[in-house]
Amino acid sequence: MSLDRRLLKKLDFTLITAVLVMCGIGLVFVYSATHRGVGYGQPEDPFAYSKRQLTIVFAGLACIAVILTLDYNLIRRVHFFLYWGNIAILILVLIVGRRISGAERWLKIGAVAVQPSEFSKVIIILTLSNFIADANINSGRDLIIAFLHVILPMGLVLLQNDLGTAMVFAGITISMLFVAGIRAKNLLTIAAVGALASPAVFFLGLKGYQRARILTFLNPYTDPTGTGYNVIQSTIAIGSGGFFGKGLFRSTQVRLNFLPAHHTDFIFSVIGEELGFLGGVAILVLYAIILWRCFQAASTAKDSFGQLVAAGITSMIFIHILINIGMTMGLMPVTGIPLPFLSYGGSSLMANLIAIGFVLNINMRCRKILF
Numbered sequence: 001m002s003l004d005r006r007l008l009k010k011l012d013f014t015l016i017t018a019v020l021v022m023c024g025i026g027l028v029f030v031y032s033a034t035h036r037g038v039g040y041g042q043p044e045d046p047f048a049y050s051k052r053q054l055t056i057v058f059a060g061l062a063c064i065a066v067i068l069t070l071d072y073n074l075i076r077r078v079h080f081f082l083y084w085g086n087i088a089i090l091i092l093v094l095i096v097g098r099r100i101s102g103a104e105r106w107l108k109i110g111a112v113a114v115q116p117s118e119f120s121k122v123i124i125i126l127t128l129s130n131f132i133a134d135a136n137i138n139s140g141r142d143l144i145i146a147f148l149h150v151i152l153p154m155g156l157v158l159l160q161n162d163l164g165t166a167m168v169f170a171g172i173t174i175s176m177l178f179v180a181g182i183r184a185k186n187l188l189t190i191a192a193v194g195a196l197a198s199p200a201v202f203f204l205g206l207k208g209y210q211r212a213r214i215l216t217f218l219n220p221y222t223d224p225t226g227t228g229y230n231v232i233q234s235t236i237a238i239g240s241g242g243f244f245g246k247g248l249f250r251s252t253q254v255r256l257n258f259l260p261a262h263h264t265d266f267i268f269s270v271i272g273e274e275l276g277f278l279g280g281v282a283i284l285v286l287y288a289i290i291l292w293r294c295f296q297a298a299s300t301a302k303d304s305f306g307q308l309v310a311a312g313i314t315s316m317i318f319i320h321i322l323i324n325i326g327m328t329m330g331l332m333p334v335t336g337i338p339l340p341f342l343s344y345g346g347s348s349l350m351a352n353l354i355a356i357g358f359v360l361n362i363n364m365r366c367r368k369i370l371f
């Protein structure tokens with residue numbers, strides 16, 4: 001496999017640079033959050049987590065290199081195997097999956113634990129794009145098929161107690177339907193059905209602790225040592241950072257082990273405490289650049305399939321940012337959603353880098369090469 005040099009000239013260096021900078025920042029703050037070995041059974045090597053994360057960055061870049069050599073439309077030839085292979089793996093997780101923090105989300109492959117639901121989001125974007133590209137999304141039949149396409153994997157993810165990923169599935173689907181040109185009345189109908197079904201989902205589809213998290217985020221101090229603890233400690237960390245922050249590696253919430261999951265779900269809280277308001281704004285600016293370049297790839301794609309894939313990936317990244325940063329500031333329920341390119345976690349980071357690979361691929365092939 002090789003890449004045409006004329007295509008390489010069209011590589012979006014702005015996007016890849018912003019992603020690499022973000023991954024670099026993630027490595028620094030994963031180290032900041034873990035090098036003291038406080039809690040979580042962390043190893044003696046202060047660089048242990050950072051080394052693992054760096055390994056995933058290199059593996060993700062290798063995946064991007066492979067993806068760039070292939071025409072993204074080749075995915076359409078294997079969409080059937082991608083979709084049903086994804087379903088089979090999600091079912092396997094329910095049967096033999098490893099339980100971590102009350103959720104069966106992991107498959108143990110040798111010494112490596114993989115979270116299939118992270119890759120499932122990318123697979124659903126690819127396979128749903130394949131269907132919508134050839135469908136009349138405003139016909140009742142095709143709209144129902146599109147939702148069934150997503151509901152099956154979303155239901156399997158919910159059975160793993162992974163509410164956050166299920167929410168991302170829903171957001172991606174609505175975004176892609178909007179890009180595909182769904183009529184406003186159909187979109188309003190979907191919203192109405194969702195609103196009517198939400199009480200049943202809340203009381204019958206969610207676990208007790210999930211309902212408690214949703215209710216507690218309205219006022220975390222109703223249960224300050226229980227379901228509200230994470231949010232309270234996170235907001236204290238961000239607030240104590242002030243405008244300029246306490247300085248790199250000087251997070252007291254981490255050092256004293258008050259802030260939970262500081263290297264994963266609450267990595268933004270560490271950034272907020274150590275770099276302050278300015279650091280938080282800098283992170284948001286980098287995310288804005290990444291989302292802008294992904295949006296540009298969607299708007300200039302040469303076909304509807306490429307447009308839908310790029311739009312789906314843009315929405316996936318945006319929803320993750322919105323939910324994760326929102327929950328660290330007490331504006332969203334705590335759902336265990338990682339922050340793209342920053343949170344520690346091999347499956348999440350690898351899935352996001354693969355997704356960026358597809359965006360770069362689509363952007364490179366936005367127009368035919370002229371001889």
